[in-house]
Amino acid sequence: MSYYLDFTVLGLDFLRTRLLGEDLIPSQLPLREGLTEKLRTLRTVGIKTVSDLNTILKKETSMKTLSKETGIQLDYLKLLARVLRGYTPKSVMLSDFPKVDTKVTNTLMGHGIRDSYSLWTAAAHVKTRTKLAKEMALPPTELCTIVCLSDLCRIQWVSPLFSRLIFDAGYKTVQDVASAHAEDLVVGVSTVNKKENLFKGKIGARDMGRLVYIASILPHELEL
Incomplete structure (x- = not known):
């Protein structure tokens, strides 16, 4: 893993x-x-x-x-x-993810799980994630969402903000991105961004193609 x-x-x-x-x-x-x-x-x-x-x-x-x-x-x-x-992008702080329950991230950080690397390592598998949710009294669905965002940030150039857009567009894991067509990603992310207005930059098929390629060579180990 x-x-x-x-x-x-x-x-x-x-x-x-x-x-x-x-x-x-x-x-x-x-x-x-x-x-x-x-x-x-x-x-x-x-x-x-x-x-x-x-x-x-x-x-x-x-x-x-x-x-x-x-x-x-x-x-x-x-x-x-x-x-x-x-090739080894820095892990991101859980507090940097937009649109997540701060009570959940604060609880995780209070137990020493502060960034995407430590959360993914602790909760990438269903069994360990379920155990973590019970031990910390965390809502399983929200915990799973933050784990997914952490997984997406393993892709080079994907920021906490952009991971949220990808997730909300229906691509929840690195494996989902690896299986996607760049053009479909552009449409999905652009549609979400028009509603949420999170990302100010230009979203192009060529850049999305790079993300798809990188996702394809990463280990696909997150369990949902």
Whole structure:
């Protein structure tokens, strides 16, 4: 059971598949240049998993050493490091979710469950969620809603506010988003937003397509 992608079990082929298969934002496109050869070079210095690579790229000194050992430009490695950080978006505070019962979130936070990661970990399965609701005297339906919002925030670029729009449009989990068509998501979210006026930005099919792709590669472990 994993809130995030498990870098320890993902080989470098995962990076090749994602960087070539995802509709990258313009600033990330340079990562495709010589990608296969660069990954092959990384393997020659003992880097086998995304976790191995991420550990090195977290520190400036080890990143510079890797650049010298492999001949891969430092700017390329810095960009790759930023992209890897984006693969594990920060958990969000439960108090940041709109339109939820604050009594429920306050109770959860009072018991040390303060963010999306801790709630999802504690209540992603029906059995543990039911137990949590009984122990804290929480309404099961509202607790399930907040767990769903936490699940949706596992998708890169999905904010607490946007998770609410996706949820209210009928896509309650990461798996729901992964199974959706981008155009349908746009229509659903736009319709909800016209009523609720939560999101001020533009909602486009291309951005939704990115969310669908990311959702498709995340673990689908939330039980409803």
